[in-house]
Amino acid sequence: MSHVVSPIREKLVTGGKSYHDVTHDICKQVEGEPTKEWKWAFGISCIIFAYGAYCLFYTWWQGIGVWGLNKTVGWAWDITNFVWWVGIGHAGTLISAVLLLFRQKWRTSINRSAEAMTIFAVLCAASFILAHMGRPWLAHWALPLPNTFGSLWVNFNSPLVWDVFAISTYLSVSLLFWYMGLVPDLATIRDRATTKASKFWYGLFSLGWTGSAKTWARYEYMSLILAGISTPLVLSVHTIVSMDFATSVIPGWHTTIFPPYFVAGAIFSGFAMVQTLLLITRVVFKLEDYITIEHIEMMNIVITITGSIVGIAYLTEFFIAWYSGVEYESYAFINRATGPYWWAYWMMMTCNVISPQLFWAKSIRTNLMVSFFLSIVVNVGMWFERFVIIVTSLHRDYIPSSWAMFSPTRYDIGDYIFSFGLFFTLFFLFAKFLPVVNMAEVKAVMKGVSTNYPAKKAKASTKTDE
């Protein structure tokens, strides 16, 4: 499965790793006892999750009146969080699918965790879809299910229904893609397993993978097919999410620029989140040789490009608001920048437009600490972007008598915390029980295998690894 790689290319895996080293480095997290750092991190996640779950339960029990919403601002943190998490969930598919199609080999060491992150982020987003409903126990009514009410059907005109389809498709395809990529690695762990339990469970989930040439060929085909299916999804999901706003009549929402703008923003925030997580993972799991400075730099470049697209989108919105001559739209944008929520707007502008520009300097984009900090800044900015779009558009729309302010309650915050708890709990479980780097694909991109393959290790490891 190795492709021919030009010898003048930079190595994607550093440290002179052998195939065995790869297997060993990745599997030891799964096979060994949980590390102290992992226990701490997981413990804290669980506490956050428990607190968030309490807040969410209280919200469901009492009704969403416990949030700070009102008759004018009908969505705030709920949909902000939803869009934010869906946006974050974009990087996984982009890295696995689009970069696969473009043969960007550097993706191999990060796609696994990026995909996992995607799935968890989409689950977090889904939790807000449920939580924001007045009657979440009737959520299934949003699905076109046969029912006993006669010809009662969903409203196919509603962007929320499109959302349901888009998100559920995205979740299924991402899950499938992720799991399919896991199969060879699960088989590796199965083969190395020493305990009965792990042999059983990893054996079960590796679906009887044999590693024959035929299986590998099918694996490759499947990867390509799923990548082909996923690629339009990268564009479609956030396009459809943006239509929740774009198809409305609310000034500040009713904007044709939203689909590309949202997609760019989603990739922007998704890459930032991948960056955040990988920078932690590579240190905690000592994967510096697999997730190299080169990776970090590549990611930063993507962040800068998408950040700039987003910045242009912001400016375009403003220009169009002025150029269209629509009184309400002009006001909506002036109000964003200078109204009572000016701070949210300028927070968004600073974090999303200005901060990624720092990556033009190579010294900054190769600096781990700065990259880490800015990756968080970007996601803060992207949260504020959604907040600005949703709340500042709603709080002052057409009829001034209804203008109102929104301020969050502890349950707005608590339910947001819940999503973090869910995300990190799942992520740490993933990091412990599944290989965080795609061993099989990383091995495929290790170049010059035969030239610098240490002879003494070769004999010992070929049997078990391939």
Next chain:
Amino acid sequence: MENSNKRYWKGIEELTNEPSFVKNIHNEFGNMPTENDSKGESLVDGSATHRRDFLKMLGFGVAAVSLAACESPVKNTIPYLNKPEDVEPTIANWYASTYSDGGEYASILVKTREGRPIKIEGNKSSSVSKGVLSGRAHASVLSLYDNEKLKGPQVGGKSADWAQLDKEFTAKLAAAAAKGGQIRIVSNSILSPTTKKVIAEFTAKYPTTQHVVYDANPAYGLTQAHGGILPNIDFSQAKTIVSIGADFLGSWIAPAEFAAQWAVTRKVGSAKDGKKTMSRHFQFESILSNTGANADYRSTYKPSQEGLVALSLYNAVAKLSGTASISGATIKLDHLEKAAKDLVASKGASIIVSGSNDPEVQKIIAATNSLVGAYGTTINIGLAVHYRQGNDMAMANFIKEASAGSIAAVIFYNANPVYNHPMGAALAAALPKIGLSLATNDRADETASLCQFIAPDSHYLESWNDAEPKAGFYSLTQPTISTIFKTRQAQSSFLAWAGLASDFASYLESNWEKNILKGGAVAWKNALHDGVFEPNAVNVSAATPSVDVAASAAAINKSYSATSTNLEIAVYEKVGLGTGSQANNPWLQEFPEPVSKACWDNYAAISQPTATKLKLAQGDLVEVSAKGYKVTLPVLVQPGQAQDTIAIAIGYGRTKAGKSADGVGVNAYPFISEINGACVGINTQGVTITPTGETKDIAQTQTHHTVMARQAVVQETVLGSFVKDPLSGRYNPQVSTAEGKKDATDITLWNGHKYNNHAWGMVIDLNTCTGCSACVISCSAENNVPVVGRQEVINRREMHWMRIDRYYSSDAEVEDLKGLEIASDNPEVVFQPMLCQHCNNAPCETVCPVLATTHSSEGLNQMTYNRCIGTRYCANNCPYKVRRFNWFRYFQTDDFDFHFNNDLGRMVINPDVTVRSRGVMEKCSMCVQRIQAGKLEAKKEKRRPVDGEIQMACAQSCPTNAITFGDMNDPSSEISKLLEVEKEGRAYHVIEEINVKPNVSYLMKVRNKDSKKEA
């Protein structure tokens, strides 16, 4: 075992067949010890429990408990065993009756369902109230179901029965009378002639009795200026209306009636031959009242100048009509000269009213009215009006007597002077000195709780009564439900104490047959059916009251000051809560005051310049004191208010009215001053305001007060321009296309709807909407709209389907967006009723994922509550923001203790309208239940519904007929005719350019001003 050849024995005992073994052979485990052996018996039932029984019981217990838990609560509907003759389930019965509360009057129709009164509507047969009623009258049905009323009589603070009360009370009363002790009956104005007769019977039995009448918000001054009577006022005849502090559209004497008259003069038509004249309304006042908000010209004076303003107007009018002017300080007030000029010019069709209760001021006003020929046209002293009969002097005298200990017995007949009289505290202190005290109040309120006896009166919907609102105009009150608690109507009590038969119903009937109807049982039945009896034509008298102008002027000069720089208090009455008699009515507490849009509180309203001067901001808690009385309340910055003036509303600060009222706001009655022998709602000396450093949110349903120069929302013009061109002031947004300019609504992606049967629609005339908000209460009552309480209003979650938007004008230029947010110091005001616009291209309908909101074949945008999953997308996408979300379960929840959480309070629920559960969206349905009922009625009679037969609650309750509802497919309907005329005139859709094509149209507001620029 039997078939076995071998016998196996399990032990030596079996082998030997010992008797003790044989006895226990059926026991599988023999005589195994159990836990209970030591004690010998079980703790539970005294018998030893076997291990297996324990398991059985455990199993049974678990099964029983879980089965019990599965069962949903059962609510039984109990059918009639013997069905009452008139009650058909699901069919409403209507009864004509009369609402009267402390001089407030309306002839009404009461809708009952299965024996429960659920809705009040106006009775159009009455030529007095003409089918209009105030928000308070609409809300009064909820007071019927107030669980905090007394459930029976009380003696010495303990529950008693009526026999005991009667026995003890009459014994003491007789003893007091025998000693020649003074007896007083204290009441508010009584409209009922028969009740007065009953009191006369009582007085005959106890001759030392005197009846003291006072009013919480009196018109004593006005009666004093007219020889002791209240003259009949008719604004509908007026071309020039000048009001000096009289809030006649909101709270002065009979606002609903006056609003209807006023509106007659304010209607205009866009057609060529349409009415192009309007009355011109000048308002001079200290606060921005509901009436001032509707005036064409308005300016402010300080309360201490009130009398001098009247004097200045007199002089200005006198000068123009060639009469000698009188001496006195003159006040330079904007528009005063202009008002005088117009008054004189429209002589015979002019009227001046004053809200002051100072008799001397009212005398000057009467003299001015004489000069402009008001008597005999707009004011008629030939027709005595009984709305206010209070005598401030007599009441003050009573309190003095009580304090001196010279009163032996007092009966408070539904009066609460301890709370609502300026000298209430003095009376409270004096009450223990009165040997015998009784109150007929419906609850142990501030006054009744200090009395020895409480003989609770029944609610008016449970009682027989009559009323004579104006001399010679009668109406009847009949019970629409039997008494809910063990109450007895006060008239019966008086009769009982007078030693007569306590059956007031027959007393009333015989009195009517003998003295009023002068006929038999048939006439009685007819009168009862109609609710009103109006035998006489109106007697018009052109007589003018004689006024000693010079003497009054001298008195005024003494009491008022033109140049006072003091901080002053203006006490006013709110449109919603009124004098506070129904303060425990959550509908009224949540009623947004038309001008301030605040509810659930009173506050110290001050103007922005005064606030700046005093370094105060909205919501700052301040301590206001005067006359040694102190209150702490939040500041509300009120544009249009006089400088250095603090306005505080009466009706709040109840302490013993019930959960909804107690502790809401502060009592402002003690701030009322005595001037020239009358209670005048101003306080001009020694007023201080001190910030406490704390803040308190004021619950306002609207927090942005200007319209931001959005012409697509509110369109207005002035009469001069309108006469020249009915389209002047109309805003017609156009879009540039390749083929030139087009109307924004001509370009569309929508296919439109076909309405083959009906097309329901509504037209709202901004010119006659006074903002009184009677429709808001009527809508809430009709549609089971929940009350959410103070905090939830602060959270901007009130549920009203109908809201009245109120906008102040701003002095800023159109481009100055920040400046536009700030209201003028003396703003022009516009009221805009806003409800679901029932858009034909409805943005809400397209976005609902589950089709819970859809378009009907008759043009309604309808909400299917059962289907709603509560995404709130529809509300977000509603450009008018009229959708309301059930954030919590508002009924049956203790957190929302507003009569909706107990069985009694829920009796007011309209069974035709779903009570919405938590998590669903709701909004105006155009009273679809009324439409369906009307259509069904027509169908049964095999005809089409007649125009006017189906009415929305808001349209029906609008005192000024500003709302026209009907079938736009019926060319002969009122709405079709109106739109036919106004389509190319005043009619517009709010934010027309987004092309949602509402079924609700608005008619542009026309102000009767000379030019737009004038303030």
